[in-house]
Amino acid sequence: MDRTAKADLVSTLNGVFNHSAVVVVAHYKGLTVADMQKLRSQMKQAGATVKVAKNSLAGIALEGTDVASIKPLLKGPTLLAYSGDPVAAAKVAVDFAKTNDKLVILGGAMGTTSLNPDGVKALASLPSLDELRAKLVGLIQAPATKIAQLSTAPAAKLARVFGAYAKKDEAA
Structure with missing residues (x-):
């Protein structure tokens, strides 16, 4: 060389x-x-x-x-x-x-x-940098999905209650 x-x-x-x-x-x-x-x-x-x-x-x-x-x-x-x-x-x-x-x-x-x-x-x-990024994205997305679940949960509960009352009236 x-x-x-x-x-x-x-x-x-x-x-x-x-x-x-x-x-x-x-x-x-x-x-x-x-x-x-x-x-x-x-x-x-x-x-x-x-x-x-x-x-x-x-x-x-x-x-x-x-x-x-x-x-x-x-x-x-x-x-x-x-x-x-x-x-x-x-x-x-x-x-x-x-x-x-x-x-x-x-x-x-x-x-x-x-x-x-x-x-x-x-x-x-x-963990590598890519693994840390994936975990961070998962943590950021988790609250958004929880909020979506919470906002749809009351409507689903109401629908089940109305459905139960409708079945009760039909049976009577």
Whole structure:
């Protein structure tokens, strides 16, 4: 890799670190190419990205960013998983690590907050942004349906009362 390509990679990684909500660092030693492709596709479906970069270049790109706390984790064969959604990259990485013991989560960062492996797992257990939006829409819609039910309930009760009186008169 020549000097300009390295400079481009550093500037690209710096932009990624500045704009990502979460960055997860993991060892991938022993993963097959098929496993790595599977991980990349799962990350892509969740709106996250996996990047394998030389640790020294990633360390340079980390300087001056909020996630600079992950620099000590960059030892050995590491990969970086990142996303704009604070939960997506962590969730996919933790789920993939459960089924494949070759992926070892070292830690990560969410903004200026440094995360150990347990912190990444806790972050992965949170609902995603889309799930939270769905719950919020459900909560907003619930009162409207309750109001509609309450407004139609008295009319339905009146109709049943009149119906009962009509049947009573017919029987008599």
